[in-house]
Amino acid sequence: xxxxxxxxxxxxxxxxxxxxxxxxxxxxxxxxxxxxxxxxxxxxxxxxxxxxxxxxxxxxxxxxxxxxxxxxxxxxxxxxxxxxxxxxxxxxxxxxxxxxxxxxxxxxxxxxx
Amino acid sequence: xxxxxxxxxxxxxxxxxxxxxxxxxxxxxxxxxxxxxxxxxxxxxxxxxxxxxxxxxxxxxxxxxxxxxxxxxxxxxxxxxxxxxxxxxxxxxxxxxxxxxxxxxxxxxxxxx
Numbered sequence: 001x002x003x004x005x006x007x008x009x010x011x012x013x014x015x016x017x018x019x020x021x022x023x024x025x026x027x028x029x030x031x032x033x034x035x036x037x038x039x040x041x042x043x044x045x046x047x048x049x050x051x052x053x054x055x056x057x058x059x060x061x062x063x064x065x066x067x068x069x070x071x072x073x074x075x076x077x078x079x080x081x082x083x084x085x086x087x088x089x090x091x092x093x094x095x096x097x098x099x100x101x102x103x104x105x106x107x108x109x110x111x112x113x
Numbered sequence: 114x115x116x117x118x119x120x121x122x123x124x125x126x127x128x129x130x131x132x133x134x135x136x137x138x139x140x141x142x143x144x145x146x147x148x149x150x151x152x153x154x155x156x157x158x159x160x161x162x163x164x165x166x167x168x169x170x171x172x173x174x175x176x177x178x179x180x181x182x183x184x185x186x187x188x189x190x191x192x193x194x195x196x197x198x199x200x201x202x203x204x205x206x207x208x209x210x211x212x213x214x215x216x217x218x219x220x221x222x223x224x225x226x
Contacts, residue, residue, distance in 0.1 A: 031212075040221075042202070042218040090157065092157075094214075100145060100207055100213075103159070104149075104157045104158070
């Protein structure tokens with residue numbers, strides 16, 4: 001089945017540590033996105049990528065980093081510079097111009113302990 | 114810039130009541146419009162979409178009509194079910210040739226038996 005997979009579902013991080021969230025898609029989508037969602041809040045765009053080896057900052061990129069070495073993969077690293085990383089992280093992908101609707105993974109809940 | 118405004122939640126209804134969640138937008142050009150649904154602890158799922166004025170998107174008993182004259186895309190369902198309880202997001206894409214999704218803040222819907 002085609003889809004978008006995020007792992008892990010739950011992640012715990014100690015203060016000062018970097019952690020990497022995985023996002024893989026087999027939909028052959030060009031564009032991929034990372035969103036952050038806080039309790040009772042909407043979606044805020046962290047980073048997006050329209051093509052391999054290229055990505056752009058979204059609205060809240062500070063304290064995060066990404067890479068896009070393969071079309072299928074768009075990992076997100078939450079660095080120690082992110083002061084309040086506890087949140088629900090959502091990865092999405094889309095075909096871009098030809099079919100803009102996004103398909104989402106199941107999310108990763110990150111908690112700082 | 115482009116924007117989406119949704120009615121504030123939570124919206125609480127009794128089972129079998131008529132359901133409406135309002136969405137209005139501001140956009141240049143001719144955007145596509147979407148409704149997504151998010152169940153607790155999960156990612157977002159595309160519920161329905163409309164790509165041009167007067168189009169009606171429909172799925173699982175939900176409907177929304179793209180009204181360019183009122184810049185609206187209200188979500189409706191004739192008879193709400195307890196299982197419809199979720200957060201609903203309205204979004205647009207492609208308003209000015211930019212296919213990225215612009216999100217509303219989300220509306221939490223609670224259906225009581």
